[in-house]
Amino acid sequence: MDRDEQYIKLAIDMAKTTVGQTSPNPSVGAVVVKDNEVVGLGVHVKAGEAHAEINALKMAGDKAKNATIYVTLEPCSHYGKTPPCAQAIIDAGMKRVVIASDDPNPKVAGRGIKMLENAGIEVATGVLREQADSLNANFFHFIETGEPYVYLKTAMTLDGKIATSSGESQWITGENARNDGHQYRRRCDAILVGVQTVINDDPKLTTRMEGNGKNPVRIILDNHLRTPLSSQLIQNDEAPTWIITSSRVSPHQLKAYRSKDHVEVISLKSPAIKIPEVLRYLGEKNITSLLVEGGGTIADAFVRAGKVSELVAYIAPKLLGGKDALTPVEGKGFEQLKQALHLRIHSTEMVGEDIKVTAIPKGR
Numbered sequence: 001m002d003r004d005e006q007y008i009k010l011a012i013d014m015a016k017t018t019v020g021q022t023s024p025n026p027s028v029g030a031v032v033v034k035d036n037e038v039v040g041l042g043v044h045v046k047a048g049e050a051h052a053e054i055n056a057l058k059m060a061g062d063k064a065k066n067a068t069i070y071v072t073l074e075p076c077s078h079y080g081k082t083p084p085c086a087q088a089i090i091d092a093g094m095k096r097v098v099i100a101s102d103d104p105n106p107k108v109a110g111r112g113i114k115m116l117e118n119a120g121i122e123v124a125t126g127v128l129r130e131q132a133d134s135l136n137a138n139f140f141h142f143i144e145t146g147e148p149y150v151y152l153k154t155a156m157t158l159d160g161k162i163a164t165s166s167g168e169s170q171w172i173t174g175e176n177a178r179n180d181g182h183q184y185r186r187r188c189d190a191i192l193v194g195v196q197t198v199i200n201d202d203p204k205l206t207t208r209m210e211g212n213g214k215n216p217v218r219i220i221l222d223n224h225l226r227t228p229l230s231s232q233l234i235q236n237d238e239a240p241t242w243i244i245t246s247s248r249v250s251p252h253q254l255k256a257y258r259s260k261d262h263v264e265v266i267s268l269k270s271p272a273i274k275i276p277e278v279l280r281y282l283g284e285k286n287i288t289s290l291l292v293e294g295g296g297t298i299a300d301a302f303v304r305a306g307k308v309s310e311l312v313a314y315i316a317p318k319l320l321g322g323k324d325a326l327t328p329v330e331g332k333g334f335e336q337l338k339q340a341l342h343l344r345i346h347s348t349e350m351v352g353e354d355i356k357v358t359a360i361p362k363g364r
């Protein structure tokens with residue numbers, strides 16, 4: 001690993017610590033180096049606050065002059081909530097800029113680099129690009145599609161069951177795997193379940209394990225508004241609960257949920273909920289990442305709609321059997337093998353006694 005890669009790696013590792021808290025902005029890290037000495041470090045901590053480059057330049061002070069800045073994403077060139085970073089780098093009299101990821105926004109991609117080069121600053125790009133890009137896969141997907149990046153998460157036994165035939169499901173996987181699953185809740189802007197999971201499991205869907213963290217917005221897909229008023233998602237107000245329902249529900253039904261400030265019922269215009277419509281709506285609400293926790297009917301709807309960005313499967317070394325035991329993807333399914341959703345295995349690792357597999361649909 002050469003010097004440029006070393007400093008970009010440091011910037012990436014810093015950015016990793018802010019994943020989930022900068023939404024709808026990307027997670028970005030920056031390192032300022034002068035004569036092989038680190039003189040400034042910075043991350044973007046929250047949307048609307050200073051960008052990583054500004055924080056690193058603040059720490060570097062006068063030492064930024066004739067120094068090099070290593071940044072995980074192309075410096076912005078437009079006035080957003082904060083002035084453009086490319087201009088701040090020019091004003092600081094820097095000599096060189098090393099970048100990992102290009103800006104995915106076609107409207108501004110390359111503009112920051114142009115500004116820097118026109119000011120006589122040397123620019124190197126694409127250093128550890130893949131690592132930096134995967135850090136912001138959610139953000140890049142959101143910018144390119146206007147829809148949230150969708151993690152489909154499931155937990156099953158080795159024989160593919162998510163519950164016993166009598167419906168018992170807690171717990172299939174161990175503490176470590178469930179803890180790992182909660183990191184996705186911290187990272188995602190929203191978590192989504194179907195109403196059947198609310199009825200079966202009465203989940204809380206907050207980020208509770210390993211030091212807590214930001215709670216995602218909790219979303220229930222509920223065509224006929226069957227969510228029990230007594231359920232934790234209605235009674236517990238630690239996070240917003242959005243119930244997405246169809247246009248067929250009556251004003252009387254809607255009224256029942258109005259008493260809870262943290263609950264919002266959204267009836268989409270169509271008589272039956274369609275996944276693409278749900279994702280368009282969530283994109284407009286700046287939900288950039290969505291964790292779909294099932295159950296099987298919901299999973300099938302996302303799979304058949306071709307709207308899974310990444311599968312996260314936890315597999316417990318257990319056998320449950322039972323022809324009526326629930327499986328991760330139920331519903332209508334595909335009738336022919338050639339229709340199957342093909343994925344590329346992205347990672348496999350042990351998490352406690354369980355196996356964790358992440359996989360990306362082919363063609364993404």
Ligand SMILES: Nc1c(/N=C/[C@@H](O)[C@H](O)[C@H](O)COP(=O)(O)O)[nH]c(=O)[nH]c1=O
Binds near residue numbers: 172174178
């Ligand atoms: N049954 C299991 C899971 N089950 C996941 C969902 O079906 C549960 O309803 C949801 O996690 C409950 O949310 P909570 O109330 O916030 O804890 N997920 C897991 O990783 N392992 C499992 O063994």
